[in-house]
Amino acid sequence: MSATPLVSQVELHKPEKLELIPPLLGATVTELTAWVQQQGQPAYRGKQLHEWIYDKGVRSLSDISVFPKQWRKEVAEVPIGRSILHYRSVAPDGTVKYLLRLTDGQIIETVGIPTFGERGEGPKSRLTVCVSTQVGCPMACDFCATGKGGYKRNLARHEIVDQVLTVQEDFQQRVSNVVFMGLGEPLLNTENVLAALKSLNQDVGIGQRSLTVSTVGIRDRIRQFAQNNLQITLAVSLHAPNQALREKLIPSARAYPLEDLLAECREYVEITGRRVTFEYVLLAGVNDLPEHALELAKRLRGFQSHVNLIPYNPIQEVDYKRPNRDRIQAFVNVLKQQNIAVSVRYSRGLEADAACGQLRASKN
Numbered sequence: 001m002s003a004t005p006l007v008s009q010v011e012l013h014k015p016e017k018l019e020l021i022p023p024l025l026g027a028t029v030t031e032l033t034a035w036v037q038q039q040g041q042p043a044y045r046g047k048q049l050h051e052w053i054y055d056k057g058v059r060s061l062s063d064i065s066v067f068p069k070q071w072r073k074e075v076a077e078v079p080i081g082r083s084i085l086h087y088r089s090v091a092p093d094g095t096v097k098y099l100l101r102l103t104d105g106q107i108i109e110t111v112g113i114p115t116f117g118e119r120g121e122g123p124k125s126r127l128t129v130c131v132s133t134q135v136g137c138p139m140a141c142d143f144c145a146t147g148k149g150g151y152k153r154n155l156a157r158h159e160i161v162d163q164v165l166t167v168q169e170d171f172q173q174r175v176s177n178v179v180f181m182g183l184g185e186p187l188l189n190t191e192n193v194l195a196a197l198k199s200l201n202q203d204v205g206i207g208q209r210s211l212t213v214s215t216v217g218i219r220d221r222i223r224q225f226a227q228n229n230l231q232i233t234l235a236v237s238l239h240a241p242n243q244a245l246r247e248k249l250i251p252s253a254r255a256y257p258l259e260d261l262l263a264e265c266r267e268y269v270e271i272t273g274r275r276v277t278f279e280y281v282l283l284a285g286v287n288d289l290p291e292h293a294l295e296l297a298k299r300l301r302g303f304q305s306h307v308n309l310i311p312y313n314p315i316q317e318v319d320y321k322r323p324n325r326d327r328i329q330a331f332v333n334v335l336k337q338q339n340i341a342v343s344v345r346y347s348r349g350l351e352a353d354a355a356c357g358q359l360r361a362s363k364n
Contacts, residue, residue, distance in 0.1 A: 023081025025053060025165075026157035026199045041071065053080060054203050057169050079103070081158030083166065098166060102159060106152055108132045108183055112167035128177040131163045133193055134184025139216055141239075141250050143281060145315040146183050154189040160196035164204060175204070179212040181235070186213050187221035194228060208232050214279065216250055217261040226271040235277040235308070236265055240287050241295035249287070262299065275304040282328060283312050284321040293331045297338035307335060307342040 024032065032053075033046025048066050052058040061067070062076040086107055087099035096112040115126035135152035137144075163182075168175045178200055180186045186193045193213065200206045208231040215222070216237045225234065238258075240246035246253040265276045278300065282288045300307070309331065312322040323331075328344060335342040 023079045023158040025081035026161045057165055081162060083162050106135045108135055110163035110182055112171055126176045127171055127173050129164050129167045129175050130179050130182050131160055132182030132184055133160060133180055133186045133189045137184045139185050139252050143318060143320050154192060157192045157195040161199050164200060177210045178206060181214040187215045187218040190221055217256055219256050222264045222268050226268040233277060234268060235279050237279045239281050241292050241299055245287060269304045275306060277306050277308050279308045279310060281310045281312055282323050284323040288323045288327055288331055290330055290334050293334035297335055297340050300340055307340055309344045311346060
């Protein structure tokens with residue numbers, strides 16, 4: 001897959017000078033070239049370094065055999081920025097959950113999701129990585145395990161890109177898609193998320209349209225993304241068709257009314273020409289009734305969008321239930337009757353606590 005160049009009108013993450021401060025992972029070939037030259041090495045070593053970091057997955061500069069031995073010794077302690085595998089579990093459907101230990105001892109979670117042939121046979125045709133953007137999450141959505149552990153800090157650019165390389169190396173297959181749907185709220189870490197998107201596109205080689213950023217909605221941040229002229233997929237977690245119910249499920253919604261959020265999403269469509277995906281977790285008896293579907297359809301009528309319904313994945317902390325298939329299909333039927341594009345996503349990795357809403361950076 002050829003990677004579409006990532007053009008940014010608002011380079012929030014671009015430094016004024018090409019002065020690279022390690023870790024090196026996430027840096028462009030231009031930044032790496034500037035860095036090796038600062039170390040007194042010829043410019044062509046920047047391209048070599050780029051290849052060894054992104055294509056060969058090197059974890060220490062001392063292991064780059066094309067570099068002079070003396071220089072390797074001098075820069076041996078310069079961090080590339082790779083994490084340490086803390087825990088790995090595999091679900092029956094082939095989904096793999098990874099707990100990764102960062103340099104400060106914090107643990108984050110990422111998930112590798114392989115897609116096979118139509119009948120589950122043959123070679124893997126696609127490999128999706130679900131990445132985290134924060135240690136924990138401050139949004140505290142009532143039905144989600146991630147927010148139950150609280151928020152620690154944002155992830156740096158290299159800590160996001162590292163998750164993709166980790167999965168790629170473990171599966172021994174190139175990653176085709178990346179979804180920013182793991183621990184954390186990506187739009188509360190906008191600068192590093194934009195930088196990671198740029199690196200995944202230009203350095204790792206993943207096409208922009210194969211990158212998805214999911215958010216519950218942070219005021220003005222969707223507009224900020226639109227101004228960067230990205231061709232990524234924006235996924236907005238609604239989970240309710242009205243403000244009152246949304247506030248019960250998503251505490252942060254009190255500060256950002258649904259009407260304002262949808263207005264910003266419409267602006268995103270106008271600026272980028274890209275439709276918005278609206279994610280909606282179906283909770284039995286809470287937000288899954290036909291009248292909820294009809295109200296949602298009225299909100300989205302005339303909107304260039306797609307609704308992604310996600311049957312609830314259980315967690316230990318709350319007693320929400322997943323609707324049965326008849327209830328789910330009834331919700332789908334109402335949306336289709338109202339000419340709303342809709343699909344149902346049954347999450348992968350359920351048995352390994354690696355499904356949507358279950359991530360908690362825990363072995364359990």
